[in-house]
Amino acid sequence: MTIESVLLVSGALFAIGAYGAFSRRNLVTVIMSLELMFNGVVIALVAFSRFTPSAALLSGDPVTAEAIRSALTGQAFAIFVTAVAAGEAALAFALVFAMYRASESVEITDASEMKN
Amino acid sequence: MEVSTLTTIAFWAASAMTLGLAVIVVTQRDVFRAAIALAGSFLGVGIIYFVLSAEFVGVVQILVYVGAISVLMAFAVMFIQDIAAGSRPAQGRVVGAVVAVLIFSAIAFTAYNTNWSTMDEITDPVAVAALTESFFEVGTGDEIEIFLEAPLDSDDVVVESGGVFVNGTGSLGVLLVREYMLAFEIIGLLLVAALIGGLLMMRDPSGRKSRTPEPEPETGDTSV
Numbered sequence: 001m002t003i004e005s006v007l008l009v010s011g012a013l014f015a016i017g018a019y020g021a022f023s024r025r026n027l028v029t030v031i032m033s034l035e036l037m038f039n040g041v042v043i044a045l046v047a048f049s050r051f052t053p054s055a056a057l058l059s060g061d062p063v064t065a066e067a068i069r070s071a072l073t074g075q076a077f078a079i080f081v082t083a084v085a086a087g088e089a090a091l092a093f094a095l096v097f098a099m100y101r102a103s104e105s106v107e108i109t110d111a112s113e114m115k116n
Numbered sequence: 117m118e119v120s121t122l123t124t125i126a127f128w129a130a131s132a133m134t135l136g137l138a139v140i141v142v143t144q145r146d147v148f149r150a151a152i153a154l155a156g157s158f159l160g161v162g163i164i165y166f167v168l169s170a171e172f173v174g175v176v177q178i179l180v181y182v183g184a185i186s187v188l189m190a191f192a193v194m195f196i197q198d199i200a201a202g203s204r205p206a207q208g209r210v211v212g213a214v215v216a217v218l219i220f221s222a223i224a225f226t227a228y229n230t231n232w233s234t235m236d237e238i239t240d241p242v243a244v245a246a247l248t249e250s251f252f253e254v255g256t257g258d259e260i261e262i263f264l265e266a267p268l269d270s271d272d273v274v275v276e277s278g279g280v281f282v283n284g285t286g287s288l289g290v291l292l293v294r295e296y297m298l299a300f301e302i303i304g305l306l307l308v309a310a311l312i313g314g315l316l317m318m319r320d321p322s323g324r325k326s327r328t329p330e331p332e333p334e335t336g337d338t339s340v
Contacts, residue, residue, distance in 0.1 A: 001124040004227045006168070009131040009221030013138055013161075015216040020142030022212025028147055028192050032154050036138050039161045042173075048282075050168045053238050061272060063243045063262055067254050071280050076291050078165075078173045082180055083303045087310030089185050093192050094317035100196050111121045 003051035007044060014040030017039040027099070027106045031092045042078045049074025127167045134160030149195045155186035172285045249279045 013036055020033030049072060056067035100106050137157035142148040158181035165174035238244055245251070245264050252263045253275045266274060280287045292300050 001119045001129045001167070003232050005127075006164075007227035008224055009135065009164070011220050011227070011268070012135055014223070015220035016135065016138045016142055018219055019212040020218035022215060023142065023209040026147060028189070028196070029142070029150055032141055032150060032189060035181070036141065036155070036157065039134075039158065039181070042177075043161060043164060046165055046168050046173055047193065051235065052233055053235055057238050057240070057247075058233065060240070061318055063240055063246060065251075065277075066261060066295070067262055068243065068246050068251065068262070068277075068280060069287050069295070071220070071247060072284055072288050072291050073295075075170050075173050075288055076296055078170070079176055079288075080296075080299060080303055082173075082176055083307060086180050086185060087187060087307050090314045091310050091317070093188055094314040096192060097195065098317050105194055112199045 003047055006047035006051070009045040010040045011045065012040075013037075013043065025107050025109060027096050027108055027111070030108065031089065031096070034092075035085065035089060038081065042081050045074045045078045045081065047074075049078075123167055127164065130163035130167060131158075132158050134164065148190070151186065151189040151193050154189060155182055158182045158186060169281060169284070172288050217312050247281050249282070250276060251279070252276050301312075 017033045017036030017038075017040060020036065021030050024030050024033065034108055054067070054070040054073060056070050057063070061067075099111060103110055129149055134157050137153045137160065138207065140153040141150045141157060144153060158177065162174045162177040162182065165171075165177055235247075238247070242262065246262060249264070252266050253273075254261050254267055255272045266276070277287050277290070278284070
């Protein structure tokens with residue numbers, strides 16, 4: 001397990017999500033694909049936090065507590081991204097329900113009311 | 117930072133589970149089965165976080181994704197009767213496949229052609245010991261010093277932290293409320309905004325206050 005292999009898995013998950021977002025017509029499955037892409041990004045963040053040192057630790061200056069904790073910056077970002085993704089999922093489903101109530105359909109090809 | 121064989125096996129097993137179930141999510145026509153596969157895929161990602169020694173992120177992943185978002189998906193599938201018809205593929209299938217292959221090859225190329233700096237480049241013995249074992253912070257305010265062993269004759273405040281690679285949860289908490297305090301607060305605000313926005317959008321647009329069924333308004337055009 002090196003950073004290359006973890007990034008490979010992260011990229012594969014992102015690519016699968018991208019394919020799903022393009023190829024499905026049902027809005028719910030499109031949102032599922034977006035969540036897969038979110039997860040791919042977060043895996044990359046955690047991998048960078050695990051395998052690469054922060055600049056503060058390589059500078060050669062005397063070690064401070066901030067420099068040591070900066071090794072966990074990727075994990076902090078992972079938590080922020082997860083929180084944003086959770087809010088985004090809730091709002092997306094509210095939109096899907098609103099669309100279903102308005103047009104009795106959840107297919108993206110029917111979501112053309114705002115055209116023209 | 118040596119990685120044991122067992123860790124590597126666990127990583128590849130979790131990756132296979134994640135990617136396999138993700139493929140099922142994007143190819144399965146039955147939306148409910150796709151939602152179940154998605155929950156399994158999220159669980160695999162959580163295992164990957166544990167393998168990468170990011171325990172707290174792994175627990176958050178399982179609580180938020182496997183626990184909350186998957187249930188939200190299942191509710192969405194059950195609410196929308198139309199979904200029983202299945203998720204038909206759209207015309208963008210070929211475009212999607214091409215885009216996915218391009219993204220994946222770009223990421224793989226970058227991952228294998230970049231000279232990543234490794235943890236072995238940290239030469240400072242204090243830093244290495246503090247990262248992998250534990251360290252003590254002595255003092256307050258701007259005058260904090262790092263020690264590897266607890267100073268016995270100190271009158272200052274002494275705080276012990278686990279090495280961030282073996283027991284990082286405490287240090288992650290400190291990081292969240294010190295360096296990223298503002299971002300942490302804004303995330304809370306964002307979640308409240310999402311909550312209120314979701315409630316507003318879910319409200320019945322006709323503005324009826326009660327849940328009691330009212331007689332249907334008699335209009336001629338029932339189907340639009």
